[in-house]
Amino acid sequence: MKNTFGNNVTLTLFGESHGNAIGCVIDGIASGLEVNEDEISRLLSLRRPAGAISTARREEDKFEILSGVFNGRTTGTPICITIPNKDTRSADYGAMARLARPSHADYTAHVRYSGYEDYRGGGHFSGRITAALVAAGGILIPALNRKGIFIGTHVKECAGVSDRDFGDICDDIKVLSGMEFAVLDTEKADAMKARILDARSEGDSVGGVLETAVVGLDAGIGEPWFDTLEGMISHAVFSIPAIKGIEFGAGFEFARMRGSEANDAFCIESGRVCTKTNNAGGINGGITNGMPIVFRSAVKPTPTISKEQETIDYVNIESATLSAAGRHDPCIVHRARIVVDCVTALVIADALSGKYGTDWLAK
Amino acid sequence: MKNTFGNNVTLTLFGESHGNAIGCVIDGIASGLEVNEDEISRLLSLRRPAGAISTARREEDKFEILSGVFNGRTTGTPICITIPNKDTRSADYGAMARLARPSHADYTAHVRYSGYEDYRGGGHFSGRITAALVAAGGILIPALNRKGIFIGTHVKECAGVSDRDFGDICDDIKVLSGMEFAVLDTEKADAMKARILDARSEGDSVGGVLETAVVGLDAGIGEPWFDTLEGMISHAVFSIPAIKGIEFGAGFEFARMRGSEANDAFCIESGRVCTKTNNAGGINGGITNGMPIVFRSAVKPTPTISKEQETIDYVNIESATLSAAGRHDPCIVHRARIVVDCVTALVIADALSGKYGTDWLAK
């Protein structure tokens, strides 16, 4: 059990919220891939909090590529990217008592690491670590794009408001790519934001559902047992804090369908094998069938809220009451979407580099 | 991407539906664990088709332990278990044309393995391979039980009928353990079965939702990034054919909750840290918090149905019509539940053997 993902292209995350820096190491990557630092910055900006619907705290996310890139291209050796933590004047954490924020990882971190965890700002469990993941995505996503593979995620549901379904997925992904609050029906964004602000004003937070599509993948990617594509994607996606569910294609709706409704009839379009429907979300038997991959991830409401909550002091093991002062995100659904894109890119880059070889991605 | 799961305790599956045998290799297991062949047989019988709601084909599942067990106990070396395939007189598969069963893996297997796949009866993609997984579970589950860890799964929903929620989970798991059609409210089983028979009589099939609980796990199991407990469980569970979604705790319901409703307040009961609710399904930040693990898996309707379906001949790449003759399962939800128990046992045995050491499970 490790902080690393992937068999061929691997990503290792490190860092704590209030430590010197966070970062990642990408290994197994093809040599010769263009690395565009502006694109990395652009993806990081999509993850960064902005506006009234996010925390007031502003992170700069200035990254440094320490290794593995030379003359603007990957060398094929491990790429270490660091993002220094600025302006982390931690409050006085010296107190002997520590309160577990409900549904946060404070308590589980304390048990897992026998009390030696860096508890400041959530430490290694902080959502801030996802910035490193996005930086890695800033290299992987353009590489996949050059191979005709595109990934896009929209806020399918937030605070009770639903976005429209994917239509022409290729077009939709293009539109989503630059959006700060990624929805397909922009009117719905306003409604969602209004409800987020409502929750915020009540010292509360909201959750949602992200829907992701991947187009351009060949049929034949994945394994029948264990390393199914669903298994690999879910493994990666669940490491995003706040994700608590994932479903592919019709997902849980399958439970209410009959086989005759659920099955995707195969057909031939312009000499290419397709299915008439895509209830399977592009995956049969753990392996891509050439149709778009479609999956949805459930995002729980941000656990940090300013409403008073019952909890415990987990150092002294006694009851306590928590009133979180300070800044927090009333919603992270819209910020998480680029993180889902990036972990999906990692899974796909890994699978393709295994199937077609180490250097394929740069060919 | 491999047909192996696990870092410390690993399971490798092999075999094809109509080959000589299917089986598995379990490695990294503690030495000295009792191996009760009757218990393995009992678990296999729970997976085996039975009665009118299942396929008419009967498999014997007589297994042989080839290695790794001596004098009734694990030796600590790799355990190979084989289950010979009996009575697999394949129909004449010699025809030049092959029809892709919709939402089956026939086509993706053909592409993935460049036409060299053993296509008879679904080959390596057959649900029959899960028998080997259950055989492994027959060693792992009793070992976890001896450590006070219990796993149980019930048919939460099938063909539109819902079972009651878990109540006292420890008691519920005990009751479920011996049931052929595992529900908590036995009246619901009759309603479900009636609807399965309806579907069957119409040449159709149904899906459902399985709900799994694990009790007795210490707090502190899992990793913050990538090898979160949710990530590991989902990775394993998605390799069960027909599973298309998974959610932990409140799962997709989180999307409609506010943080103040969603958060699980910590409290102290008899000196032990608990949470008042368990929306997190026992996992915070990817790590167990000591509460029961609870997750639900979506099972799609069996894709093999006798209704006529449009499809293609994937050898000649042309349209075709498929009328599946012969025996099939109108529902596999109830049969899949023991498989979910077994993969869950694998994930947990793996995680605990990593955390506490190779020999811990037998101590």
Place this chain on the structure above:
Amino acid sequence: MKNTFGNNVTLTLFGESHGNAIGCVIDGIASGLEVNEDEISRLLSLRRPAGAISTARREEDKFEILSGVFNGRTTGTPICITIPNKDTRSADYGAMARLARPSHADYTAHVRYSGYEDYRGGGHFSGRITAALVAAGGILIPALNRKGIFIGTHVKECAGVSDRDFGDICDDIKVLSGMEFAVLDTEKADAMKARILDARSEGDSVGGVLETAVVGLDAGIGEPWFDTLEGMISHAVFSIPAIKGIEFGAGFEFARMRGSEANDAFCIESGRVCTKTNNAGGINGGITNGMPIVFRSAVKPTPTISKEQETIDYVNIESATLSAAGRHDPCIVHRARIVVDCVTALVIADALSGKYGTDWLAK
């Protein structure tokens, strides 16, 4: 730490000397590779004891391919091969006392597996397990040959007699391929055998050195750190019982050379980059340079001898004297050579399948 090797093509070994069967699972292999059972049998026969210089016990090595092969070709799914153990009427092992054969694994197995090991005939530590490794080699070696890659090992030194060095390596490998006692200078074989018989008549055993060459490998295979080609080969080769040393190219002789003697000058021959000498054994910086890979492995004398030896009863922890009755190999150097070929084939098949992709080996 596992009984599995490889990242892309993996091999898992299982079985005990006196259990039901030994065997292996090969995963990650390309689909469409021809599987020639006669060739597997032929390689197994090279490993099998024969004549007066080997143990009197005769093993049949009749293998069965349980999965992963269909119509004479690999399907791309895991290949399980089993070799049943015949005629293993174990002596009465029921005694309470057990004597550790010096320099055997009896004692370490007992400690490692907390007394639950299958101790009969060396159990999982028996050289017999290498038969499964050779069976795997019977699939991998022909596949590499079809790619122009050839592997050959000769008995470089045995009981104080030295074979000549490799000359034209391609020719030498061809000659070695069918030999039962593989030497380049056949007169030396007679001298070696005579000394082996001497040792045998004195109830003793001898060791030796195996020298292996690989031709046909592209430059560019390997990694700079950790997964260097030397690191991968040595990792695999050391799992052959009795191997206690390995050196690449000039190896330990480098210690007595100056840089100006040791360095291999690069040159161009027929437009191809070569080196004038091959002290590096074909590997620079962990990566192949296109010259033949050359390495030597030290084989210790068979630890089982009939001379009386001091030892302990490791159950009762008391001193004892051991006089091994029964059959044993006075030398296993010549039998080990095909095993070295097979593990080398595994390392190379794994590395190439990673570099060029899963399906490359069958293209």
Place this chain on the structure above:
Amino acid sequence: MKNTFGNNVTLTLFGESHGNAIGCVIDGIASGLEVNEDEISRLLSLRRPAGAISTARREEDKFEILSGVFNGRTTGTPICITIPNKDTRSADYGAMARLARPSHADYTAHVRYSGYEDYRGGGHFSGRITAALVAAGGILIPALNRKGIFIGTHVKECAGVSDRDFGDICDDIKVLSGMEFAVLDTEKADAMKARILDARSEGDSVGGVLETAVVGLDAGIGEPWFDTLEGMISHAVFSIPAIKGIEFGAGFEFARMRGSEANDAFCIESGRVCTKTNNAGGINGGITNGMPIVFRSAVKPTPTISKEQETIDYVNIESATLSAAGRHDPCIVHRARIVVDCVTALVIADALSGKYGTDWLAK
């Protein structure tokens, strides 16, 4: 094939000689281990060039711990350590022609990375990367010491001069620990240094043999197949540039021994199982037997020499002559010894953390 080593405690190396920084990530480490930055610095100083027998170039090796350490102890999360590259004013590398230094990795790197490698100063292949490995050792070695496990390496042979054998290994290791030029017989150091200076004055270089011992390891560490302790150690040690051979215990000398001489008789000393000799180097069947681990590594002469050498321009694929100007090490044997200690510590920390559990090392 990756730049990462280990199953439980893993080490990933990154960086290029003339890039921004080199470094490593250690994952899977127990929480609560003391981290003494002075000890890390001390180990780094043992690796650093010094005096006339080393390159004139001086590296500062000022490291920074970016993550995973809090209040002077490991947190249990990934530890990233970086060492910035100072003063790397690369020569004008802009020329279109590039000469392959014989027996260096320039050419193989060029092929492996398709021409995108950072070729400045050896790039990712530079011995400088071992500084990151030593920094990791600076955390692992003290942790092992606290568990009663000690590792020591001496220059057994250099430029034709041999050091004495290990005597009382525990005492010897203590003495070696602080030595810059680590020999057991200090007079031999002077002779070795004299010969190194001779080679240097002739524009040449020398090699040697390092001998390593590990004491304090329990019996029972290792696996019978593939992940034997010899296999794991050799895998790690061969990633040290210049290592071309490794032998355990009697190693290649076994080839000239009879079984009756080679076998280590078991005996009981103060109730503890020992062997009278230690030809096996502490390992039987891939598993520790409780005796000291002893192995020797062959170090080739530094390939960079100032003597004129024939070579090629590997960009234009034409013959060339190389006269390496500038600073180089006439010998790196004495500098490599701390690196061998550190990779050995990694293998052992990994094995023990697997066997006894994640947290064991800090208990």
